[in-house]
Amino acid sequence: ALTDGTDSVRPAALRGLAPDQTLVLVNGKRRHSAALVNVNGSIGRGSSAVDLNTIPSLAVGGVEVLRDGASALYGSDAIAGVVNVRLREANTGGAVQASYGWRETEYTVPVIAPTAAGVPDPGSTVTRERSDGHVLTVAGWKGYSLGADGFLTVTGEYKDQNNTERAGYDSRQQYPGSFPEGEAIINRFNGWTGEPELEQLSFFANGGYTLANGVELYGWGSFQDRETVSAGFFRRANDARNVIEIYPNGFLPKINPTTTDYSALGGARFNWAGWDVDASLGYGSNKMEFQIIDTLNASIGPSSKTSFDAGGFEGSQLVANVGLVKGFAMDGLASDLNVAWGVEARQETYEIFAGEPDSYRNGGVLLPNGNPAQSGSQVFPGFQPQSERDEDRTAVGAYLDLEANVTDKLLVSGAVRGESYSDFGEALTGKLAARYDVNDSFAVRGSIQNGFRAPSLQQQYFTTTSTNFITVIENGESVLRAFDVTTFTVDDPIAIALGATPLDAEKSVNYALGFVFRTGAFNLTVDGYRIDVEDRIVLSENLTAQNVQDYLVDQGFIGSGGGRFFLNGVETETQGVDIIANYTFPETDFGTFRGTLGANFNKTEVTKIPDVPQLDALSPAPVLFGRVNILTLEEGAPKDKFTxxxxWNSGPFAATLRAIRYGEVLVPGSVAASDYTLSPKTVIDLEARYTWNEKLTVSVGADNILDEYPDAAPQGFNSSGNTPFSTYSPFGYSGRFVYTKATLNF
Structure with a gap:
């Protein structure tokens, strides 16, 4: 909640980098990204990434994670690594699955002492029991035979999720007047922080067929329709943003986006002149349309509607590629020289469409003090006509990859890839990697490579404007004036006046060194890494200070209150270690046990922040990328994580026990005195299963069985009292989730 649609998207992120620095593939093919760009204060601010929520879990046959940069093979976005989702392939059988669960929890938060007359004082803390967040999921898959050499696997999923509410006690005065009667009885847990309300229907189909001549045809398609409801901050009855004739007790405005996502891909694999060829063509689209409900436009007054069409955005991707692989016998090598090369062409589009006029306009109504009321639908003003965009770009790339065993023990590989984009230019990346098998149990591996990430169309062209009334000094007096505060595109004249320049690609250098040890039933992998990123794309601070407005007036821009824009310029250094060990214990009379341990140590340091001459010349110079955003990159995620x-399996019985310990996280403030730390926490999950006749499996379990919560914001750090938990928590703040699940295989 409180993130304007971001809470409905589930991205992948590796090694402490941004979600859009991890490439997501489906069956080895690039997946299209969500149209949403995260412009709020949550982790991953400024990024636009693939939404894994669009892939039903039963459609997945496995997930491969390459925790290493791979730009030389796949091009843009693979700075941190690659996540490859392998789809289920079956020509027979199937399963249906139903699960139901909910949050059964208790939490305690501090209370800000009431200062207004008539407000009840519950004491220094308040403890609440909650039973909410009910989730029903019904899914199934079925495999069909296509002749003797083909398959079609179809998956469907329906999910219905209620919201969770983890508000704190709002001790502020709610009603206008000195001693309003309602203060003693109004519900003061008026926030809706937590999981969103969600309803989604998803389908996925994956198929393949081998022709008589050996040509293998393959393809897949997907569709999802999702409706989400999340809330903003509560507007009290006495809030200037409220119209008391509409909401006499205040209101909680809600963001209600509908997401439509679909994709289709077809391809063929065949042999040509000794080369194994893979050619494919794929298309994907993601669209979000925003309805704002339980809200109002205060500037229209009592006649305002309470729901608005706020517009939205849509992005698409069309990709064609051809890859060829062949082995060549070479003297002096211990294996064939494996040669892989290919070409790819990609077209991307991005569109913003406006909402209805009442979602953004100012209706002219004045507040009782004579000041203008705020414009647009509360919590999310609609996109204005001047924000509409319809953009596209093309990119073409080619790669070459060579790999061979130089000796029986030493494997060496190298790759190079060049890409050309119609909007920002060219990028060239390369990779060198080696693996040395010391013996059958122990191997050392390492790599060095450079990578890049092209600026997304969302980062280049996302724009929205809200009209704010800002106090300015005229003739020595403070007066309110209407100003447009905008998230600018980088080609906007006002953004250019503020120092914006065309976005360039992020550039990275990735070093990795590790080892693999295997003996019997024990496996251990240890990988160290360092990733240096230059020209990292970030979203600037809101540049709305008085001297910025004066500067814009001097430049001829009347009525602009400033805003923010995307820019290159941040440099970061990320280093860490990944450790994974697993062991299968000898079978006992009590069954079979398999254990897995994992650890990640990760540190990111911002080594350079951007500056622009236009703003540096002002006094005082505005902060372009401030301490909150810097510390979010450096301290906003745990530096250590243990899993x-x-x-356990014994005949029809099985169970899984899992524990994850998250290291401390800093919640940064605008000044050091307003920082606070989320202490390390351990979250434990437990599930038990029983299977009848190898067909029906019934599971019961609990995630976060000990009902762990992040530390609540200390008194004085939560001015309203009703938002006690930080979105920086790595495991959320909804508490224990209990569930049961039944799976019938056939």
């Missing part, structure tokens, strides 16, 4: 899991 442990034990799986």
């Amino acid at each position: 442990g899991q034990i799986d």
Whole structure:
């Protein structure tokens, strides 16, 4: 909640980098990204990434994670690594699955002492019991045979999720007047922080067929329709943003986006002149349309509607590629020289469409003090006509990859890729990697490579404007004037006046060194890494200070209150270690046990922040990328994370016990005195299963069984009292989730 649609998207992120610095593939093919760009204060601010929520879990046959940069093979976005989702392939059988669960929890938060007359004082803390967040999921898959050499696997999923509410006690005065009667009885847990309300229907189909001549045809398609409801901050009855004739007790405005996502891909694999060829053509689209409900436009007054069409955005991707692989016998090598090369062409589009006029306009109504009321639908003003965009770009790329065993123990590979984009230019990347098998149990591996990430169309062209009334000094007096505060595109004349320049690609250098140890039933992998990123694309601070407005007036821009824009210029250094160990214990009379331990140590340092001459010349110079955003990159995620899991099987019985310990996280403030730390927490999950006749499996379990919560904001750090938990928490703040699940295989 409180993130303007971001809470409905589930991205992948590796090694502490941004979600859009991890490339997501489906069956080895690039997946299209969500149209949403995260412009709020949550983790991943400024990024636009692939939404894994669009892939039903039963459609997945496995997930491969390449925790290493791979730009030399796949091009843009693979700075941190690659996540490859392998789809289920089956020509027979199937399953239906139903699960139901909810949050059964209790939490305690501090209370800000009431200062207004008539407000009840519950004491220094308040403890609440909650039973909410009910989730029903019904899914199934079925495999069909296509002749003797083909398959079609179809998956469907329906999910209905209620919201969770983890508000704190709002001790502020709610009603206008000195001693309003309602203060003693109004519900003061008026926030809606937590999981959103969600309803989604998803389909996925994956198929393949081998022709008589050996040509293998393959393809897949997907569709999802999702409706989400999340809330903003509560507007009290006495709030200037409220119209008391509409909401006499205040209101909680809600963001209600509908997301439509679909994709289709077809291809063929065949042999040509000794080359194994893979050619495909794929298309994907993601669209979000925003309805704002339980709200109002205060500037229209009592006649305002309470729901608005606020517009939205849509992005698409069309990709064609051809890859060829062949082995060549070479003297002096211990294996064939494996040669892989290919070409790819991609077209991307991005569109913003406006909402209805009442969602953004100012209706002219004045507040009782004579000041203008705020414009647009509360919590999310609609996109204005001047924000509409319809943009596209093309990119073409080619790569070459060579790999061979130089000796029986030493494997060496190298790759190079060049890409050309119609909007920002060219990029060239390369990679060198080696693996040395010391013996059958122990191997050392390492790589060095450079990578890049092209600026997304969302980062280049996302724009929205809200009209704010800002106090300015005229003739020595303070007066309110209407100003447009905008998230600018980088080609906007006002953004250019503020120092914006065309976005360039992010550039990275990735170093990795690790080892693999295997003996019997024990496996251990340790990988160290360092990733240096230059020209990292970030969203600037809101540049709305008085001297910025004066500067814009001097430049001829009347009525602009400033705003923010995307820019290159941040440099970061990320280093860390990944450790994974697993062991299958010898079978006992009590069954079979398998244990897995994992650890990640990760540190990111911002080594350079951007500056622009236009703003540096002002006094005082505005902060372009401030301490909150810097510390979010450096301290906003745990620097250490430990995982442990034990799986047990004994005949029809099975169980899984999992524990994850998250290291401390800093919640930064605008000044150091307003920082606070989320202490390390351990979250434990437990599930038990029983299977009848190898067909029906019934599971019961609990995620976060000990009902762990992040530390609540200390008194004085939560001015309203009703938002006690930080979105920086790495495991959320909804508490224990209990569930049951039944799966019938056939």
